[in-house]
Amino acid sequence: MSARFGFQLLGSSESLAKVRTQIERVARVDAAVLVEGETGTGKEMVARAIHYGSKRADRAFVPVNCGALAETLVESELFGHERGAFTDAKVASLGLVSEAGGGTLFLDEVDALSLKAQAALLRFLQDGSYRRVGGSSTKQSDVRIVVASNANLNELAEARRFRKDLLYRINVLSVYLPTLRERGDDGIELARIFLTRLGHHHGRPQVRLTPASIAFIQSYTWPGNVRELENVVQRAFLLSDSNEVDISQAVSQPRGERSAAEPAVFRTAKQQAVKEFERLYVSRLLMQTNGNLTQAALIAGQDRSAFGRLVRKHSLSPSRAQAATAARAGEA
Missing domain, CATH: 3.40.50.300 (P-loop containing nucleotide triphosphate hydrolases)
Known part of the structure; x- marks a missing residue:
C-alpha cells in the first residue's frame, strides 16, 4: 500500500x-x-x-x-x-x-x-x-x-x-x-510516536514512557480516542521534567471525579476480559466448525446474524478458520 x-x-x-x-x-x-x-x-x-x-x-x-x-x-x-x-x-x-x-x-x-x-x-x-x-x-x-x-x-x-x-x-x-479500544496495542505504538516527536521538537530525544504509562494505556477506555491520547501525551510531556513520562497522571477529569477514577480501572479490566473471552470463544467455534457460520451460531445458541456481528467485531475470518483446519488436516 x-x-x-x-x-x-x-x-x-x-x-x-x-x-x-x-x-x-x-x-x-x-x-x-x-x-x-x-x-x-x-x-x-x-x-x-x-x-x-x-x-x-x-x-x-x-x-x-x-x-x-x-x-x-x-x-x-x-x-x-x-x-x-x-x-x-x-x-x-x-x-x-x-x-x-x-x-x-x-x-x-x-x-x-x-x-x-x-x-x-x-x-x-x-x-x-x-x-x-x-x-x-x-x-x-x-x-x-x-x-x-x-x-x-x-x-x-x-x-x-x-x-x-x-x-x-x-x-x-x-x-x-x-475505536482506539478496538485497535489492540496501537495505543502504545501511537503514544511512543507522539512522545518521540515531542522529544525531538523540544530537544529531549531520550524521553520514554514509564511502565505505568503502558499499563494505563491498555486499561483506560479512551473515550476521546486518538485525539485524546495525543493530547494526554503532550500534557504529560510538558509537565514532566525527567526523561520518563507518566501519562496516567495527565488524563483530564472533571473536578470531584478524581476519587471515582479507580473503579473505572476495574470496569475496563472487566470489559477487556469479556472481550477476550468473546474473541477466544468465537475463534474456537469457527475452528471447530471449519468456518461454517450457521453451524457455529447454532452451537453458540445465537441466530446467524448476531453471531456474524461477533465475528466482525473481533475481526475474525471464517475463511482463515477453514484454511487453518485444512492445514492441520494436511499435517495429520
Missing part, C-alpha cells in the same frame, strides 16, 4: 490494516463515501486519504464542519450567494461547492444539518446542479462528496431526524474507523 493511501493513519493493528485496504478500494471509485466512527478516531484523515488516493488528488480538498454552520446560512455557505441576496451579502460568494470543483468536499458532522439543509444537499447530489442564494441561473459542479458522522445515521433516519433519501445518496460506499 502506497504512502499516499496511509496518510498519517498510524498503527500496526489488523483492524487498522483493514481500514487502509478499504480506503484504497474506495479511493479508486468516484462515488460518495460515508466515514463513520467515534469522535477522535481520525475521520478527516480518512477523508483526506481517500481524496489524495483518488484521481482528484491534484484538485482541492475542502473540509466543512457542518456543526459550525449557522442554520440560516448553510445554503449560502455551500452554494454561494449573489450580492444583496440578504442583509449582510455585500459581495457575491461562490460557495464551498464551487471552491471544491473537480475535487472533494468533505462534510464533517453531516448529522448536524437541519432537515431543510439536508433537502438542499440532496438536490445537489442528484445531478450536481445548484443555484446560488438570490441567483436565477443554474450552476454545475463536478465534486466528490465525502461525509462523516459519529452518530448512527440509520437510527436518526428511523427517528426522522435525518432524511432516508439523503442517507441512501451519501452511503454509496462506507468506511468504519475502529
Whole structure:
C-alpha cells in the first residue's frame, strides 16, 4: 500500500490494516463515501486519504464542519450567494461547492444539518446542479462528496431526524474507523510516536514512557480516542521534567471525579476480559466448525446474524478458520 493511501493513519493493528485496504478500494471509485466512527478516531484523515488516493488528488480538498454552520446560512455557505441576496451579502460568494470543483468536499458532522439543509444537499447530489442564494441561473459542479458522522445515521433516519433519501445518496460506499479500544496495542505504538516527536521538537530525544504509562494505556477506555491520547501525551510531556513520562497522571477529569477514577480501572479490566473471552470463544467455534457460520451460531445458541456481528467485531475470518483446519488436516 502506497504512502499516499496511509496518510498519517498510524498503527500496526489488523483492524487498522483493514481500514487502509478499504480506503484504497474506495479511493479508486468516484462515488460518495460515508466515514463513520467515534469522535477522535481520525475521520478527516480518512477523508483526506481517500481524496489524495483518488484521481482528484491534484484538485482541492475542502473540509466543512457542518456543526459550525449557522442554520440560516448553510445554503449560502455551500452554494454561494449573489450580492444583496440578504442583509449582510455585500459581495457575491461562490460557495464551498464551487471552491471544491473537480475535487472533494468533505462534510464533517453531516448529522448536524437541519432537515431543510439536508433537502438542499440532496438536490445537489442528484445531478450536481445548484443555484446560488438570490441567483436565477443554474450552476454545475463536478465534486466528490465525502461525509462523516459519529452518530448512527440509520437510527436518526428511523427517528426522522435525518432524511432516508439523503442517507441512501451519501452511503454509496462506507468506511468504519475502529475505536482506539478496538485497535489492540496501537495505543502504545501511537503514544511512543507522539512522545518521540515531542522529544525531538523540544530537544529531549531520550524521553520514554514509564511502565505505568503502558499499563494505563491498555486499561483506560479512551473515550476521546486518538485525539485524546495525543493530547494526554503532550500534557504529560510538558509537565514532566525527567526523561520518563507518566501519562496516567495527565488524563483530564472533571473536578470531584478524581476519587471515582479507580473503579473505572476495574470496569475496563472487566470489559477487556469479556472481550477476550468473546474473541477466544468465537475463534474456537469457527475452528471447530471449519468456518461454517450457521453451524457455529447454532452451537453458540445465537441466530446467524448476531453471531456474524461477533465475528466482525473481533475481526475474525471464517475463511482463515477453514484454511487453518485444512492445514492441520494436511499435517495429520
